Amino acid sequence: MKKFTTLCSLVFLVLFATACKNEKSLQSYLVEANEKAGFSSIDVPVSSVLSPKADVSDDVKETIKSIKKINVVFLQKTQENETVYETEKATLKNIFKDNKEYKTLSSMKMKGMNMNIYYSGETDSIDEIVAFGYSQEVGVGVARLLGENMNPSKIMEVISDMEMDPSNLQSFSAIFKGK
Numbered sequence: 001m002k003k004f005t006t007l008c009s010l011v012f013l014v015l016f017a018t019a020c021k022n023e024k025s026l027q028s029y030l031v032e033a034n035e036k037a038g039f040s041s042i043d044v045p046v047s048s049v050l051s052p053k054a055d056v057s058d059d060v061k062e063t064i065k066s067i068k069k070i071n072v073v074f075l076q077k078t079q080e081n082e083t084v085y086e087t088e089k090a091t092l093k094n095i096f097k098d099n100k101e102y103k104t105l106s107s108m109k110m111k112g113m114n115m116n117i118y119y120s121g122e123t124d125s126i127d128e129i130v131a132f133g134y135s136q137e138v139g140v141g142v143a144r145l146l147g148e149n150m151n152p153s154k155i156m157e158v159i160s161d162m163e164m165d166p167s168n169l170q171s172f173s174a175i176f177k178g179k
Helices: 002-019 026-034 058-066 082-098 152-160 166-177
Strands: 039-045 050-052 067-076 103-110 113-122 125-135 139-150 162-164
Touching: 026 039, 026 067, 026 082, 026 139, 058 067, 058 139, 058 152, 067 082, 082 125, 082 139
Parallel strands: none
Antiparallel strands: 039 067, 050 162, 067 139, 103 113, 113 125, 125 139
């Protein structure tokens, strides 16, 4: 009986230790960034930024319905926050490196800007698209498009068939200009 109790205790400890991993998730990062000084963040329902043209197909309208929300968090880089910038950049890099849920869609470097696009879900049924970018001149940020069963090819069709509401885009872009 003593061996059984010892074995059960050992199994419990192993399960407890593996369940309490201290891996940071993108969701927890976005929540914490909302409370940090110097960060700009916004959560936007897609319907407030994008509206389908009247003559688009039902498939495009259905794709728009599959997109639920956009989250954006951005830290504008200044001379005073060099250390914070480097820390936040490293934190985001680690989130994407350590979390196998995110698959790389594309990466690019242009004029000092590094951009990585990730997705989660299956290739024909995406639940999340994330753009992570950083630049010594601009700062570091992440934008997340949340949806349900988004089809990548249909999303590309939606992008080409969308009308951006200029008044919404101006207020949206204000977060990157320090309000």
